Amino acid sequence: MQYQVPQxxxxxxxxxxxxxxxxxxYLAGSGVVSFVFYFTVQTWLWALCSIAVVGISLGLxxxxxxxxxxxxxxxxxxxxxxxxxxxxxxxxxxxLPQGSQPPKPVTPGFDLERVLAGLALKTIWQEVQTGRPSxxxxxxxxPTDTTPEVRERFQIIKRxxxxxxxxxxxxxx
Numbered sequence: 001m002q003y004q005v006p007q008x009x010x011x012x013x014x015x016x017x018x019x020x021x022x023x024x025x026y027l028a029g030s031g032v033v034s035f036v037f038y039f040t041v042q043t044w045l046w047a048l049c050s051i052a053v054v055g056i057s058l059g060l061x062x063x064x065x066x067x068x069x070x071x072x073x074x075x076x077x078x079x080x081x082x083x084x085x086x087x088x089x090x091x092x093x094x095x096l097p098q099g100s101q102p103p104k105p106v107t108p109g110f111d112l113e114r115v116l117a118g119l120a121l122k123t124i125w126q127e128v129q130t131g132r133p134s135x136x137x138x139x140x141x142x143p144t145d146t147t148p149e150v151r152e153r154f155q156i157i158k159r160x161x162x163x164x165x166x167x168x169x170x171x172x173x
Contacts, residue, residue: 023061030057 016024034050041049063070154166 019061026057026061030054 012020012022015021019027030053033053034046037046037049037053060070065073068076154168157165157167159165
């Protein structure tokens with residue numbers, strides 16, 4: 001036995017002419033609000049309010065962004081801003097089997113980045129404690145030839161993960 005499978009299950013049915021029931025209700029609601037405003041407020045205020053109400057209802061009825069209707073997007077935005085956020089960290093390391101010894105940490109050799117980061121952090125900490133710079137400011141030098149003078153320094157950079165790294169900074173004068 002053969003059965004006919006519906007093809008367009010994501011398309012809403014057209015109920016009132018070319019409009020779906022949702023679009024028709026938005027437009028009918030804005031028409032009712034505009035009708036009430038016509039008899040309760042002055043003409044210039046009625047025109048402004050009607051333009052705003054009809055514009056909002058057209059947006060709610062017809063605008064879709066990435067396949068999602070505007071009311072869905074607005075509801076998702078409100079739930080994102082009003083509900084508390086949960087940040088769940090999941091370890092990527094595998095758990096050790098029971099009764100096994102953890103591996104001994106490998107002691108790293110000489111690492112220039114760690115040494116420079118430690119020195120830079122130490123001088124910054126001394127500046128914070130004493131309230132004055134640890135080294136006198138450099139005097140400005142003027143190069144005598146036309147080639148640019150390259151001066152290398154290291155700067156501490158904080159990555160988005162919270163890790164501090166020393167990076168070479170090159171200033172061209």
